[in-house]
Amino acid sequence: MRIKLSDGRDLPIEMHKVRIVQQTTLPPAEQRLRAITEAGYNTFLLRSRDIFIDMLTDSGTNAMSDNQLAAMMVSDDAYAGGESFYKLADAVREVLGFEFTLPCHQGRAAEHLLAKVFVKPGDQVLMNYHFTTTKAHFELAGGTVHEIYGPDALKTDSTNPFKGNLDLQKLKDLIAKFGAAKISFVRMEATTNLIGGQPFSLENLKAVRAIAAANGIPVVLDASLISENAYFIKRREKAYQQTSVADITREMMGQADILYMSGRKSASVRGGLIATNIRKHFDALRPWLPVYEGFLTYGGMSSKEIEAMAVGIREMVDEAVASSSADLIEYFVNEMVKREIPAVTPPGGLAGHVDAMRFLPHVPQAQYTAGAMTAAIYLVSGARPMERGTISMDRDAKGNDVLSDLELSRLAVPRRVYSVSHIDYVVDRLAWLHKNRKLVKGLRFIEEPPVLRFFMGRLEPLENWGAKLVEAFKADFGPEV
Numbered sequence: 001m002r003i004k005l006s007d008g009r010d011l012p013i014e015m016h017k018v019r020i021v022q023q024t025t026l027p028p029a030e031q032r033l034r035a036i037t038e039a040g041y042n043t044f045l046l047r048s049r050d051i052f053i054d055m056l057t058d059s060g061t062n063a064m065s066d067n068q069l070a071a072m073m074v075s076d077d078a079y080a081g082g083e084s085f086y087k088l089a090d091a092v093r094e095v096l097g098f099e100f101t102l103p104c105h106q107g108r109a110a111e112h113l114l115a116k117v118f119v120k121p122g123d124q125v126l127m128n129y130h131f132t133t134t135k136a137h138f139e140l141a142g143g144t145v146h147e148i149y150g151p152d153a154l155k156t157d158s159t160n161p162f163k164g165n166l167d168l169q170k171l172k173d174l175i176a177k178f179g180a181a182k183i184s185f186v187r188m189e190a191t192t193n194l195i196g197g198q199p200f201s202l203e204n205l206k207a208v209r210a211i212a213a214a215n216g217i218p219v220v221l222d223a224s225l226i227s228e229n230a231y232f233i234k235r236r237e238k239a240y241q242q243t244s245v246a247d248i249t250r251e252m253m254g255q256a257d258i259l260y261m262s263g264r265k266s267a268s269v270r271g272g273l274i275a276t277n278i279r280k281h282f283d284a285l286r287p288w289l290p291v292y293e294g295f296l297t298y299g300g301m302s303s304k305e306i307e308a309m310a311v312g313i314r315e316m317v318d319e320a321v322a323s324s325s326a327d328l329i330e331y332f333v334n335e336m337v338k339r340e341i342p343a344v345t346p347p348g349g350l351a352g353h354v355d356a357m358r359f360l361p362h363v364p365q366a367q368y369t370a371g372a373m374t375a376a377i378y379l380v381s382g383a384r385p386m387e388r389g390t391i392s393m394d395r396d397a398k399g400n401d402v403l404s405d406l407e408l409s410r411l412a413v414p415r416r417v418y419s420v421s422h423i424d425y426v427v428d429r430l431a432w433l434h435k436n437r438k439l440v441k442g443l444r445f446i447e448e449p450p451v452l453r454f455f456m457g458r459l460e461p462l463e464n465w466g467a468k469l470v471e472a473f474k475a476d477f478g479p480e481v
């Protein structure tokens, strides 16, 4: 929550008490250099013990509530018909308004099932923006992904409050071009991840639904980051300032024919689900659940996580929970902007993002600007960001790099895990890095997997820049940090 201080500042304040903690350590710069070298300059390949502040992702890394942990103790481990599932289905019905629930082990499993049923070779899939696993599944099924975002979506220094909006004219044009029968569905991603956690407005979602429905095309809502999008609607969309996050969420759901979500984000567990009110969609998806995930009442999740997800879905629409990371991110982004660090604006959900092309204008995209930036942030801080740029794009059929629209270093803020002092520390180290940015050069691949290469690819720094950056850091801060 944001609380106004007597000097006029807004402070992101925690609406919870910390009762269980996990010890962390700050490995000194020399150790960080050894660790990132062993990891092939890929922060995915670092070990937790070498990380001080883990900002890789908000996926499965959120602090769970006392009620979630308590619910896990009473789970029902039946293979079929387990009571835990019915608690999840009740939460989905009461909070999200869907009659049919299909649990699955996480978000990409839901994407796989949707691809299997709805995406046929030659189909077109329209969306506000892709997510890495989304695009991979829909393309593997033979579909083509079209991202139909508005003019500000890729502007990293924008003030547009709804950069996740889908462009309605482009939607109409693509329907006219391909014909509704060739379009699997329109996918709206809440708090659009890869453009910086940017929300869409309810007005836009309703307009998308109206156009899609008029053409008989289903709307699929990726609700992985739903509570943050609902919170942004409350904060930024005039018509909803007096509406609760819970009611806004329900209204958003009313626009979706099918919902799917990774439960690892807004719901603070490890799992996923698909939900719908439309019997024919449920019937089409249902047979595949036991083939790929598990029986209908567990779908590959542990019954403990199902219990925790039922509670997490109820809790995520509480404004104190929905705002917990969004408000800290707003503080983070504002502090970066004050220090002239090129952060993505306006502040979004899930993470503070740094625009690597503005931070390191001397490193060309062909040398993986965001990859270099991400490794450099780890080297100077022990905070672990994630590359969201060209390394996160796979090569095209001819083997050429596909340059990403944006080169971002994503510093995720998992829910209820870190505090203002962690953020202040990271901003300070980013400011130091910005002053010393000329020391950072590009990267080149030394090992490159054929699909989703960002997970396991290994790279090396051009001109050994990592060691030189660490030398400069030690000269300013000493060998201990």
Ligand code: F0G
Binding pocket: 056, 057, 058, 059, 106, 107, 108, 109, 131, 133, 134, 189, 193, 222, 224, 225, 261, 262, 263, 264, 271, 272
């Ligand atoms: N959709 C969105 C918007 C996501 O952010 C993610 C995952 C998925 C689908 C896939 O869900 O991980 O449960 O299989 N995002 C994570 C991230 C991985 O770090 O941003 P999953």
